[in-house]
Amino acid sequence: MEEQVFTISVYTENNPGLLNRIATIFLKRHINIESLNVSRSEIENVHRFTIVARMTETNVKKLVGQIEKQIEVIKAYYHTDDEIIFHETALYKMASNLLFEQREIQNVIKNSSANIVTVHPDFFVIEKTGRRKDTEALHDQLAPYGIMQFVRSGRISISKTEMKISEKLKNF
Amino acid sequence: MEHPIPKNKTTEIISGAEAVVRALLEEGANLAYGYPGGAIMPIYDELYKYQDQLNHVLTRHEQGAIHAAQGFARVSGKVGVCLATSGPGATNLVTGIADAQIDSTPLVCITGQVASHLLGTDAFQETDVISISAPVTKWNVQVTKAEEIPAAIAKAFYIAKSGRPGPVLIDITKDAQLGQLEYNYEKCTGVRSYEPIPKTSEEAVKAAAELINSAKKPFVIFGQGVILGQAEAAFKAFVEKSGAPAAWTVLGLSALPTDHPLNVGMVGMHGHYGPNKLTNECDVLIAVGMRFDDRVTGSLHTYAKQAKVVHFEIDPAEVDKNVKANVAVLGDCKTSLEMLLPYIDTNNHDAWHNEFKKYHEEELKAVIEPQLKPTKEGLTMGEVINQVNKETNGNAVVVSDVGQHQMFTVRYANFTTTRSNVTSGGLGTMGFALPAAIGAKMGAPEREVVAFIGDGGYQMTCQELGTILQTGAAVKIVVLNNEFLGMVRQWQQLFFDKRYASTTMINPDFIKLAEAYDIKAAKVVKREDLAAAVKEMIASKESYFLEVMIEKEDNVFPMVPTGACVSEVRLS
Numbered sequence: 001m002e003e004q005v006f007t008i009s010v011y012t013e014n015n016p017g018l019l020n021r022i023a024t025i026f027l028k029r030h031i032n033i034e035s036l037n038v039s040r041s042e043i044e045n046v047h048r049f050t051i052v053a054r055m056t057e058t059n060v061k062k063l064v065g066q067i068e069k070q071i072e073v074i075k076a077y078y079h080t081d082d083e084i085i086f087h088e089t090a091l092y093k094m095a096s097n098l099l100f101e102q103r104e105i106q107n108v109i110k111n112s113s114a115n116i117v118t119v120h121p122d123f124f125v126i127e128k129t130g131r132r133k134d135t136e137a138l139h140d141q142l143a144p145y146g147i148m149q150f151v152r153s154g155r156i157s158i159s160k161t162e163m164k165i166s167e168k169l170k171n172f
Numbered sequence: 173m174e175h176p177i178p179k180n181k182t183t184e185i186i187s188g189a190e191a192v193v194r195a196l197l198e199e200g201a202n203l204a205y206g207y208p209g210g211a212i213m214p215i216y217d218e219l220y221k222y223q224d225q226l227n228h229v230l231t232r233h234e235q236g237a238i239h240a241a242q243g244f245a246r247v248s249g250k251v252g253v254c255l256a257t258s259g260p261g262a263t264n265l266v267t268g269i270a271d272a273q274i275d276s277t278p279l280v281c282i283t284g285q286v287a288s289h290l291l292g293t294d295a296f297q298e299t300d301v302i303s304i305s306a307p308v309t310k311w312n313v314q315v316t317k318a319e320e321i322p323a324a325i326a327k328a329f330y331i332a333k334s335g336r337p338g339p340v341l342i343d344i345t346k347d348a349q350l351g352q353l354e355y356n357y358e359k360c361t362g363v364r365s366y367e368p369i370p371k372t373s374e375e376a377v378k379a380a381a382e383l384i385n386s387a388k389k390p391f392v393i394f395g396q397g398v399i400l401g402q403a404e405a406a407f408k409a410f411v412e413k414s415g416a417p418a419a420w421t422v423l424g425l426s427a428l429p430t431d432h433p434l435n436v437g438m439v440g441m442h443g444h445y446g447p448n449k450l451t452n453e454c455d456v457l458i459a460v461g462m463r464f465d466d467r468v469t470g471s472l473h474t475y476a477k478q479a480k481v482v483h484f485e486i487d488p489a490e491v492d493k494n495v496k497a498n499v500a501v502l503g504d505c506k507t508s509l510e511m512l513l514p515y516i517d518t519n520n521h522d523a524w525h526n527e528f529k530k531y532h533e534e535e536l537k538a539v540i541e542p543q544l545k546p547t548k549e550g551l552t553m554g555e556v557i558n559q560v561n562k563e564t565n566g567n568a569v570v571v572s573d574v575g576q577h578q579m580f581t582v583r584y585a586n587f588t589t590t591r592s593n594v595t596s597g598g599l600g601t602m603g604f605a606l607p608a609a610i611g612a613k614m615g616a617p618e619r620e621v622v623a624f625i626g627d628g629g630y631q632m633t634c635q636e637l638g639t640i641l642q643t644g645a646a647v648k649i650v651v652l653n654n655e656f657l658g659m660v661r662q663w664q665q666l667f668f669d670k671r672y673a674s675t676t677m678i679n680p681d682f683i684k685l686a687e688a689y690d691i692k693a694a695k696v697v698k699r700e701d702l703a704a705a706v707k708e709m710i711a712s713k714e715s716y717f718l719e720v721m722i723e724k725e726d727n728v729f730p731m732v733p734t735g736a737c738v739s740e741v742r743l744s
């Protein structure tokens with residue numbers, strides 16, 4: 001079976017030890033976590049981990065089973081890219097003089113639908129949200145001008161089909 | 173010094189440490205094993221006050237404490253409790269926690285921790301036991317406030333014993349133990365993110381029955397799930413009605429009496445000949461409460477490929493983990509087997525049973541008879557175990573350590589009663605047996621408890637002879653001494669051209685060692701002395717140590733070499 005990218009969504013109680021427990025499940029199987037995001041979810045006091053990793057479907061099923069086995073995990077799901085809407089956000093810190101001395105940089109920003117989130121006398125910060133290839137492309141375009149700092153968030157995703165998490169909690 | 177638990181639910185102000193002890197009593201735990209130290213002293217001070225109600229057994233090492241708690245839990249079906257201090261006390265529990273996790277043993281481990289203001293400062297005896305124990309606990313939690321103690325303990329007991337049982341750990345900072353709280357205990361009845369027992373589907377049960385009824389060569393493999401689910405009667409009824417031959421995993425042993433006509437022996441690496449051979453000939457494989465461990469399956473690529481698989485299992489993560497199931501029946505196996513029974517056709521499968529008998533005859537001649545009726549001069553482990561069978565009529569709790577003697581014990585010990593086989597199956601922890609036997613005796617004081625231990629494993633935890641001395645636990649200890657780390661030596665002989673690297677043992681005088689602890693002791697070197705020595709040991713009302721010198725280079729057979737196919741099982 002071929003390896004592919006899966007997005008794993010884990011709904012959990014708010015317990016600081018859980019990140020450790022979930023990470024261990026990947027580590028034990030030598031599966032590299034490509035990105036990880038933790039946030040609140042649509043349900044009060046329920047947290048949501050969004051984990052991106054590459055493996056076979058057989059293995060992702062087993063892995064999700066092991067994650068769900070953790071006491072404070074409410075439910076875990078896995079999806080392929082075509083089953084979800086997903087984004088990442090990247091921030092690029094650039095020198096402010098570029099805005100005036102290298103006018104074409106303004107076109108790069110405009111054409112890539114990126115936003116300038118702040119301008120300081122010394123630097124300005126560009127924000128770009130999209131797929132990995134979009135934030136990468138902008139990175140490559142900006143690189144020749146000198147990127148002072150670059151950072152990209154973990155993937156966040158919404159599934160097209162319902163994840164019946166509220167129903168599960170109601171049954172309790 | 174009486175501190176009766178007030179019957180009315182009015183709250184009172186007590187310390188966190190007292191709340192720990194009171195909570196243990198509320199959960200019915202009146203026995204705990206442990207070892208004191210700085211960060212858990214407030215709890216020990218309360219144990220002193222409550223000693224009339226809660227018996228704390230001081231072991232000689234924290235590993236001894238947790239293995240004793242495991243032995244207690246395995247025979248009694250109750251939650252085992254152990255206590256240790258922070259730092260080394262806590263880390264010394266880790267092997268036992270890992271053992272309990274892989275063998276699904278319900279334990280509540282309570283560790284003291286440095287005061288909360290010192291957390292993260294590398295304080296004296298500070299260890300991050302929550303992180304260390306996370307991968308090997310069913311659940312763990314650190315408590316830093318006195319008022320959180322009752323709920324944490326209630327949740328710990330609930331999680332340890334419900335569903336697929338396992339060890340939990342509560343780490344309690346010293347300031348939480350010393351702090352005051354309004355005490356009001358409520359048992360935990362559920363955790364919203366945790367479904368202990370998945371619901372059994374009627375459709376799955378029917379589909380399972382259909383497959384089982386259609387089988388010409390059905391074969392049952394049962395594991396500890398039958399024991400943990402208290403499903404022995406339902407299981408026996410199912411096996412008898414279906415007429416299917418039933419084989420056990422190491423941990424399933426004793427769920428069905430040894431002499432039951434449908435009990436065909438053990439599967440796996442040192443299992444019986446027929447069950448291994450015929451795993452690859454059955455048409456329907458019925459797995460009950462077992463998890464297809466690699467020691468059971470050998471190579472998965474060639475494991476029972478011809479068979480349809482029905483898997484009765486409480487833990488959804490075990491389904492399709494190693495062997496794909498055609499029908500998975502989730503749930504508690506007592507419930508699912510009881511649901512299954514009415515759909516099962518009465519059958520006997522005589523021709524199929526004869527195939528097991530034929531293989532058994534071969535194994536009898538090649539392996540079993542040379543063990544039980546040896547013609548060579550040296551004593552065999554099998555004949556010692558068989559001699560104990562004769563004296564106990566198979567009614568004893570049999571504890572074994574890890575290695576060759578363990579495989580001989582599970583192969584040759586007879587069982588009439590469930591929850592009688594106590595051994596470290598999944599983790600293979602040498603040093604398990606002596607402390608586990610102490611716990612087993614306390615879990616079933618009216619029963620005979622015999623521990624078979626190798627000369628290697630015995631020396632890993634023989635400090636617990638001190639616990640026997642102090643408690644008077646009347647365990648019978650049989651050291652099967654071949655002056656080798658026998659199992660490793662066997663592999664060196666078979667797979668490493670007899671290069672016996674670090675497996676020969678120069679041993680101390682075990683008799684003197686036992687006598688130093690005031691334990692009656694005897695040594696058998698010749699066959700003619702064996703029967704009388706075993707008789708005397710079993711007749712003893714007190715603890716007894718028996719050392720038997722064994723043929724040095726005997727091997728355990730049958731054997732499925734690592735990674736081989738189960739049907740390639742070797743008789744020599």
